[in-house]
Amino acid sequence: MSISAESQTLEQQVQAFKALDEKIIHLGSILGLVEWDQKVMAPKKGRGLFAKAIGTLSTEAFKLTVSKEMGELVNQLSSPENSARLDDITRAQVRERKMEYDRSHLIPEDMYREYVVLTAEANDIWEEARNQADFSIFEPALVKIVEFKRKAAEIYGYQDHPYDALLDEFEPGLTVKVLDPLFARLRESSVDLLRRTQQSTSKPREDLFEQKYPIDVQKTFNREMLPIIGFDLDAGRLDETVHPFAQTINTGDVRITTRYVETNVRSALFGTIHEAGHGIYEQNIDASLEGTVLSTGASFGIHESQSRFLENMVGRSEAFWKYFYKGLQSAFPEQLGTVQLVDFYRAINRVQPSLIRVEADELTYNLHIMLRYEIEKALIGGDIEVKDLPAIWNQKVEDYLGIRPANDREGVLQDVHWSFGGFGYFPSYSLGNLYAAQILHTIEQQVPNLYEAIEQGDFDTVQTWLHAQIHQYGKLYTPEELILKVTGEPLNADYLVDYLEQKYSRIYNL
């Protein structure tokens, strides 16, 4: 076989590009591991010192993503004639690295460095403000962060709304124009459904969880549940942290954490199932994508769809507990021995407007997201200013949930996201719910006995479907391409609206 000079050059470019991509992935994999370690394992006296080492390595990794070499490679490999000659995986790798390069290399180095320092400091300031329940402490730092984000949006560029430029980081291709009607539909139906559940006279019990559930027993139950629902403990770990999270090192090493609360057995259970959803996704990405930028979830929203699907559509289903409830009763005979399955099922699905997002139920959760989305959009668009936030926040909580924060700690200061500049991140959570419901609809058509299988403890059926349709592809497809490929249509809010309506109508006898 002879290779022409031109294709040799292309081959060489591809080789150089793949080596660079892999190098960044290797450093990222190491950074992921050490960040996990510092949260889960590291003794307290070493963390301050180690932060410097992390800073050194993440700077090296970042420099590679915006290096001249990367710029030249992604620009050459994405030209129409070259792109046409690449295989699907390489083309998608180029797409992702180009997107990242295009966004990041335009930010002036001084501006970036200032921002890194700013957000590093802002986290402590936010914590202090939250502890004092005083937004004015956080306000000056947040003003600067919003300034940076507004500037960054202009530099990144957008078609219609500056917030699109920020959304793009978390959900490539998503815009305000697309999101606004989806969220509007969901908000209206949720507010209405919430009102009806609150008026219902047939409410789930409140008292079930107000008992002591020994943590050792909780740990054993959670650990034994994981492999059954599809999380491979030989390719991952389960540990304990105050804020549960999932961290991928590689497809053979995906680490999740959960939080045990003695007086709240639900906290660890659903935290574990949620993080397992993230983890199972990453464990099942195809080996051909390993060591490339594609060996991760398609987007934040798609990732969240997998955790929400497992947590809510599976973990909060009656079928799930038809299988697991006897085990839970044996583990906690004093607490649950006399509680009927149906009462337990209704109790874990109890709807209760509350002020704190991370404690919200499946229905009101999206309302927490809506108000953040609306505020972020207006803030980045210049329609409101940072100083207005507490008042706007409290008003929106009252409009959507019918309750009002007593102070900034349980209001505008509750989330960490703005302190690290994560504008555009919040919508991912509700996108996850929207994607999950649409995917559920498709699975139920293709696998009619889905919930019967789950009742029997057969999680293979659902996981095999998810692996084949979603997990294996990693980031090969954009989220838009993926949801179309999997469900046959673009993202559509009807599925989540219908799912919530049906579920809560039954539970609340509406």
Add this chain to the structure above:
Amino acid sequence: MSISAESQTLEQQVQAFKALDEKIIHLGSILGLVEWDQKVMAPKKGRGLFAKAIGTLSTEAFKLTVSKEMGELVNQLSSPENSARLDDITRAQVRERKMEYDRSHLIPEDMYREYVVLTAEANDIWEEARNQADFSIFEPALVKIVEFKRKAAEIYGYQDHPYDALLDEFEPGLTVKVLDPLFARLRESSVDLLRRTQQSTSKPREDLFEQKYPIDVQKTFNREMLPIIGFDLDAGRLDETVHPFAQTINTGDVRITTRYVETNVRSALFGTIHEAGHGIYEQNIDASLEGTVLSTGASFGIHESQSRFLENMVGRSEAFWKYFYKGLQSAFPEQLGTVQLVDFYRAINRVQPSLIRVEADELTYNLHIMLRYEIEKALIGGDIEVKDLPAIWNQKVEDYLGIRPANDREGVLQDVHWSFGGFGYFPSYSLGNLYAAQILHTIEQQVPNLYEAIEQGDFDTVQTWLHAQIHQYGKLYTPEELILKVTGEPLNADYLVDYLEQKYSRIYNL
């Protein structure tokens, strides 16, 4: 104050050198953490994939140590006129980085890369050979490793013996000329003392440890012992591995491991104390050295002196157990409730020739090292060849210990060191014992109530002395300088010979 152009240049060079040194230390700190993680925490399916990421980062770190920039900086900063103008810390940093640069940059890149692959494969081959108890499986790989090491010794350079070039990596400045008489003195006296203990009619009990000691109870005891003897659990961790080791991340994060064997309570106890000795050293290096090449032990031998001192001179002393034995009896009332302290003390110091180095007692341990030293020296010097090793090994074991391995697994294949090319490493273990005895002699003169303090559970006295005299300095001094500074004379085998003679004369009523 005005700065001349020349000193400005020196300042700039120092600044560039320190930044480069720190960068290498940061990457090394991260590599240390991830290697610890892969041994202690990582799920099995991820390790193969992660090895590639480790390879990428360690290559980056290695490149920096032999970079043109490093070469220019260490050469300029070590010129007599520049060196005289540096502070002590900077001068020592330059000394260490220059030594490393001079050794490593001369190895041709191809040769180095071949060697990395060779030793990576050799480990698996060695494991296979050991499992099969068949040296011939390992022989071809070992031949190549020895070839590399012989070539490397020529490239590194030496005055008298090629083995000096390899010793230098672990104990800078040490030569065969210095080591031969030290080891000869120790060998002769140890063989003689061993013979006398074996002939004694007053021997320690053998049966004490042949009982079951529940591992949970062992864990609690070991963990509670650590802070008492000086290991700071807020600046470190204790975990469990088959092969105990100590890994420093930084002075605020030093991780040690131990091994629990249900039928052998000694295994974890002395493993923990030994590794704590390494760990306490690293935790107490002065903050001014943090983030530099000097923030570690002075040499492998000096490091080992700190672990051996704590394990043997402290942990196997009667005073130590006068303090801890009641606690151990309470933890294991059935096993030790009726055993007298003196019998326990004698039993933990029982001398018994055995085939496996890592299980050897304090006296015969050095004989295991001697035979390895003699074999390595002859092999690197070209006096013997790889094929001769099993026969020579078995003969030396018989000469020194009076027993003979039944096969290669309990003979020449027992240690991992040669499979990673660690020729020159073994002497460090006995050097540690020699240094430790010499240091003990000095402490006893300066702190006459040393063992009375230990009896009272006062470990501050001994640790404060060690911190002030040894730990704080890290690698600021060479091992030669340090032992002279601390004890007033160069390394002298008499101290260990006398220590062993006195200790075992008492225990065995010689």
